[in-house]
Structures are given as C-alpha cells and as structure tokens.
Amino acid sequence: xxxxxxxxxxxxxxxxxxxxxxxxxxxxxxxxxxxxxxxxxxxxxxxxxxxxxxxxxxxxxxxxxxxxxxxxxxxxxxxxxxxxxxxxxxxxxxxxxxxxxxxxxxxxxxxxxxxxxxxxxxxxxxxxxxxxxxxxxxxxxxxxxxxxxxxxxxxxxxxxxxxxxxxxxxxxxxxxxxxxxxxxxxxxxxxxxxxxxxxxxxxxxxxxxxxxxxxxxxxxxxxxxxxxxxxxxxxxxxxxxxxxxxxxxxxxxxxxxxxxxxxxxxxxxxxxxxxxxxxxxxxxxxxxxxxxxxxxxxxxxxxxxxxxxxxxxxxxxxxxxxxxxxxxxxxxxxxxxxxxxxxx
Ligand code: 5MM
Numbered sequence: 001x002x003x004x005x006x007x008x009x010x011x012x013x014x015x016x017x018x019x020x021x022x023x024x025x026x027x028x029x030x031x032x033x034x035x036x037x038x039x040x041x042x043x044x045x046x047x048x049x050x051x052x053x054x055x056x057x058x059x060x061x062x063x064x065x066x067x068x069x070x071x072x073x074x075x076x077x078x079x080x081x082x083x084x085x086x087x088x089x090x091x092x093x094x095x096x097x098x099x100x101x102x103x104x105x106x107x108x109x110x111x112x113x114x115x116x117x118x119x120x121x122x123x124x125x126x127x128x129x130x131x132x133x134x135x136x137x138x139x140x141x142x143x144x145x146x147x148x149x150x151x152x153x154x155x156x157x158x159x160x161x162x163x164x165x166x167x168x169x170x171x172x173x174x175x176x177x178x179x180x181x182x183x184x185x186x187x188x189x190x191x192x193x194x195x196x197x198x199x200x201x202x203x204x205x206x207x208x209x210x211x212x213x214x215x216x217x218x219x220x221x222x223x224x225x226x227x228x229x230x231x232x233x234x235x236x237x238x239x240x241x242x243x244x245x246x247x248x249x250x251x252x253x254x255x256x257x258x259x260x261x262x263x264x265x266x267x268x269x270x271x272x273x274x275x276x277x278x279x280x281x282x283x284x285x286x287x288x289x290x291x292x293x294x295x296x297x298x299x300x301x302x303x304x305x306x307x308x309x310x311x312x313x314x315x316x317x318x319x320x321x322x323x324x325x326x327x328x329x330x331x332x333x334x335x336x337x338x339x340x341x342x343x344x
Pocket of ligand 1: 023024025027028029030068139182262263264265266292294295296
C-alpha cells in the first residue's frame, strides 16, 4: 500500500468547495426513484440519467470531487460509446464504486441487518481499480427502535467489523475506502438518542478500524448527522443539529482522518444544505466537512429530467444548482437567499 497516494486521493475527495455525488443506487433503489417520476428503469434509462449528470460540466468540474458508481454503471458506456468513468475523469472528478452487496437479516437479532459483500472482495477491487475506481464505499445500516431495544451491541459490532474488513481490503488494493456507518433517521427518537447511538457506532467503528490496521490517513468517513428521527415530535433546529453533530464528531473521529463527507439520509434538499453550512460556520475543526449526498443532490434533477431527452438541460441545471448550494455550504458560505438565484 502506498499511503501517501491514498491520502492524496482522500484529500482530493474533500477539496475545498467540493463533495461527492452518491449515484450508486442499486437496481431496486433506482427503480423506486424512477417509479416516483414515472420512468421505466431499464439499462438504457439508467445510463441516460447518469450520463446527464456526468455531462453537467459546471457541476462536475467545480463542485463534485468524485462519484460513487454502482457495478452496472462502472461498466457502462455513454450513448456515444465513451465509458462513463471517462466522462467523470474528463470533468476532473474521481470515479468511485459501491462494493457492498446490500444487507441481510442478522441472525439472533430480530429486525436488525448486517451488510454483506466481503466474499471475493479483493478480486472485485482489483477489477474496479483497473477500470478507474480510486475510492470505494460500503454502507452499514443501523436502525433505532426504542420499543424493540434496537440497536443491539451485536449489530453495531458485526457491522463495524465488516466495515473495517472492507476498508483494510480497499487500502491493500490502493483504493480509498469511504466508511459509511449510517444510523437511520426513520424512527420517533429525539436528537439526543441519535447522538447516543451514533457515538456508540462511531467509537466501535474506529476501534475495529484500528484493530484491523486501517490507516486513518487513507480513508474518508461518511456518517449521518445528529438529527431528530423523522417521526419524533420534537424536531431539532438547524443550530442544534450543527452544534450536536460537531460536538459528537470531535469526540469520536480522530484528526488523522482526512475528511468527513455526510450522507443526507432522507433530509429535505434544503435541510441537508443548511445543516452542512451551519456546521462549517462553527469552524475550527480538524477535518473538512463536506457532502456525499445521494437523494439531496438528485431529487431535483430527477424531477426536472423525468426521463425526457428534451429535459436534459433542465435536469443538468437542477443538478448544478444543488451541487453549487452544497459547495457553498461546505465552505460555510450558503444562505437561503441563494436558493432562488440562478446557478453561476
Ligand atoms: C445513492 O444511494 C446509495 C445506495 O443505496 P442502496 O444500496 O440502498 O441502493 C446509498 O448508500 C447512499 O450512497 C447513501 O445512503 C447516501 O445517500 P443519501 O440519499 O442518504 O444522501
């Protein structure tokens, strides 16, 4: 492993004003997104949609540092025959790849999941590297359900162990691992319960990363923010989310980590931007804080595009706008008023 090179890629992924586009929806998830806009999910429609984003020159060159791809996408070519990975590289961004293979029920822990995909991962990583991937992503999913006493320590432990196994294999393959332990915001818990669970998850994850000799300088952390559950009666303010998230991360994430790129987790587009902005306004942090959003970057362009070739420009404009808003937020320079200004 060449740690200096891994660190260089990791720092480029969180370069000032830039963040990562999570376009790694699996077949089932992209179908759900397309169903919502009345588009049939086919190999071609998925390609057309993603090609539209990757050809958004403004967004890709100025605000997007890297793109997380799904296995199908990394092998796909644009309509003119150019590999989609080349489009990303030509725009100056870094191609990445989701390498987990989804979740399975965790035996002995009703209602809990473990992320799978370690089998033959070393071989798959070698092929992805050859194709151009320089970073990867693995997402662990931790639910909070107060009535069922979820999450269990077992779920936290096995998921952290798998994340660390994955990260070690990535570094060995000269690929930067994005380590994504996601605590879901689906429940009725308040923000303090989210902080409590996320703290346990992050502490366990870093413990496993150390045990498995993962070099922290050669990875990126992709966490959830400290946030109220969607069904909670009390919704924390933007200032509270920012303050509690920063405090939690400072307590759990070593300064050696080159950067933190948040998931959006089902927040509205503008909430995800406002929260990131408020955190960056606090300042004085040991790592850059940026975005690695899926839904909060793509909901608007998906709607604007709606599967019609005549809407490609509108889709690109919507994507560029969200990417620019989040770029501003990653520098603590976003204001709500900018939401209504045209993309520069
Ligand atoms: C883009 O969605 C990713 C893939 O999800 P599935 O494997 O469930 O299809 C997802 O991992 C995503 O990268 C992260 O959750 C961040 O996306 P959000 O929408 O939470 O910002």
